Each structure stands twice: as C-alpha cells, then as structure tokens.
C-alpha cells in the first residue's frame with residue numbers, strides 16, 4: 001500500500017496521472033457493499049462508472065425537497081461507521097467465503113435491507129413516472145438516465161442497470177450524509193471553544209443578513225468570514241482523514257518511486273491539512289488564512305483538499321459546500337454557543353468510521369436576541 005502525505009505527491013497522482021490512479025482496490029467488502037461494483041464510490045474506473053457518475057450528478061443538481069428520502073437517509077448511521085473501520089475479510093479474502101465476522105454480517109445485512117427498500121421504491125416510481133412532474137430524488141435519477149439515452153453510447157448505457165441506480169442511494173448514504181453531519185459537529189465544537197471567532201461570524205451575519213430572515217444561498221458570497229471559518233473547520237477537523245482508497249490501473253510512478261499496477265493508494269487529507277510547510281501555526285484556528293486583504297475569500301490554498309481531486313473528486317462537493325454554509329450560517333444567526341465552565345476547548349476524536357467525529361461534548365446554546 002502507498003500513502004500519499006503531501007500535496008506534491010497527491011497532485012502528481014490525482015491530477016498529472018489522473019487516470020492511472022483512478023481505480024478502486026480489489027477488496028471483498030467493496031464488492032459486497034456495491035452489489036459487485038455497481039455503485040459510484042467503489043466502482044472501478046470504467047465507461048459505465050463514468051456514465052453512472054454523470055447521471056447521479058445530474059440528479060443531485062435537481063432542487064428537491066423529498067421528506068421520504070430524508071427519513072430514509074437517517075435510518076442507520078451505523079453503516080458508515082462500520083465501513084470506515086475496515087474488515088478483517090479484506091485482509092484475508094479467502095476467509096470470507098468460509099466464515100465472516102459479526103461486523104461484516106451486520107453491515108451486509110444493513111446494506112441488503114437498504115438496497116431492497118430502494119429497489120422497491122425504484123419499481124414503484126418507474127410505474128408512475130411523469131417527466132414533467134419530478135417528485136423526488138428517485139424521479140430525478142430516472143429522468144437523468146432517460147436523458148442519457150439520447151446522448152450517450154448505447155453499449156455503455158446498456159451496462160447501467162436498475163441495480164446501478166439502486167446503489168446510488170448507498171453512495172449518498174456512505175459518502176454524503178455522515179461527512180456533512182460530522183463537519184457540523186466539528187463546526188459547533190470549534191465555535192463553542194472560540195468565542196472571539198464566533199463573535200466575528202455573528203457580526204458578519206447580522207450585518208449582511210440581519211435577523212428578520214434566514215440566510216440564503218445567495219448570501220454566501222457576502223459572508224466571506226463565515227465561509228472562511230467553515231473552511232478552517234474542514235481543515236483542522238478533516239472529516240474524511242484518509243479519503244476513499246484508490247488503486248493503480250497500470251504500472252506507474254509517484255514522487256520518483258515505481259508503483260506497480262493494482263497497488264492500493266491512500267490520500268492522507270489530514271496530513272495535507274496539517275503540513276507545516278504550507279500552514280503557518282498549523283494548529284491555530286485562523287479563518288483569515290482563506291481571506292485576501294479586502295476580507296474576501298481568496299484562492300483555495302494549495303494544501304486544502306477536503307473533497308480530494310482528479311477523476312474521483314467528491315461528487316457531492318457542489319452540494320455539500322452550500323448546504324454546510326446554509327446550516328452553519330443559520331445556526332450562528334440564531335444561537336450563541338459556549339462551553340460549560342471549566343470544560344477544555346480541546347477537541348478529541350471520538351470515533352466515526354470513514355468519517356471521523358469529535359468525542360461527545362457538552363455545550364451551552366443560548367438564543368440570540
């Protein structure tokens with residue numbers, strides 16, 4: 001296995017040699033939790049994956065308010081927690097054909113229940129589908145696939161089955177939900193321990209948005225300090241510390257080293273965000289790192305890469321950023337958060353899986369008048 005710990009090697013692999021590092025490793029758990037690589041996150045780098053990603057991206061960009069979907073995604077937070085801690089079965093692939101651990105059985109059980117529920121939902125939706133009335137995320141997915149029929153290679157499209165669409169839901173579960181949730185935990189925890197920074201966020205929101213309406217997506221460009229604070233939360237509290245494993249498609253190189261085909265490659269996002277060569281006073285929480293002299297958001301610092309890069313860059317980046325901003329700005333507009341007296345502001349990591357989260361913490365929440 002190769003672990004890339006600085007932005008030079010990560011850029012070389014993910015940007016310069018993007019296709020060569022775009023595969024996923026051959027692990028039994030990834031096979032099982034994608035019904036044989038028929039999802040986006042664990043699928044190999046193939047034309048079918050590309051099309052699946054395009055269709056899901058289109059469906060994600062449809063504006064929706066789907067309460068059933070929201071209930072659905074709450075069902076089991078355990079899923080991502082279990083997945084992130086890895087499986088013994090992946091170390092000894094032969095073993096899982098004879099005997100599996102309780103943890104592996106638990107996660108595959110959850111996965112099967114989710115997949116079956118969503119398969120039924122997809123069937124129902126196909127029967128009542130009306131392209132002029134898109135009710136929810138499932139309709140948006142069906143529409144995106146129909147639209148692809150006019151534009152895409154028929155042979156590739158025929159590889160994209162209903163099961164692929166069903167697995168899009170596990171992608172959203174696995175990759176999209178917990179990442180945003182834990183980022184908000186970090187944001188709340190940092191604000192509780194940093195009253196001066198919080199006061200600046202409050203001041204900006206009061207000035208730009210006021211108190212008589214909620215912050216909207218359009219306010220984001222004028223809430224530079226608030227956005228920079230969130231960027232700093234995502235730097236120090238890197239929610240996905242080692243990303244999703246990549247694998248090499250062919251013999252290649254990185255940093256002057258030979259890397260054979262089928263080598264597992266991890267991207268250490270945490271190391272990039274804590275690299276003292278790129279970040280002054282690396283452990284200090286300082287949103288101004290992300291601002292220019294006019295106080296506006298400056299170009300993204302090179303070694304800030306929470307959503308990764310290249311062919312496998314996070315599909316949800318453009319959804320997650322405004323969504324996190326709206327949640328954070330809305331909480332800050334209405335509440336002042338602090339720590340109970342005598343509590344240390346230090347943030348300890350207390351579990352999580354593919355996405356890490358702070359250990360349970362107590363805060364005091366006061367409504368702002």
Ligand code: HEM
Nearest residue numbers: 040041175176179180240243244307308312314315316320
């Ligand atoms: C704070 C929020 C989020 C963070 C920090 C985050 C981070 C990441 C990272 C590091 C990867 C791995 C990229 C790689 O393999 O190099 C990833 C992949 C992915 N993310 Fe996110 N993510 C977030 C939110 C979301 C959301 C909201 C969605 C969907 C609604 C989403 C969907 C995906 C998908 C589908 C992939 C797999 C892409 C592929 O393999 O082609 N993510 N994300």
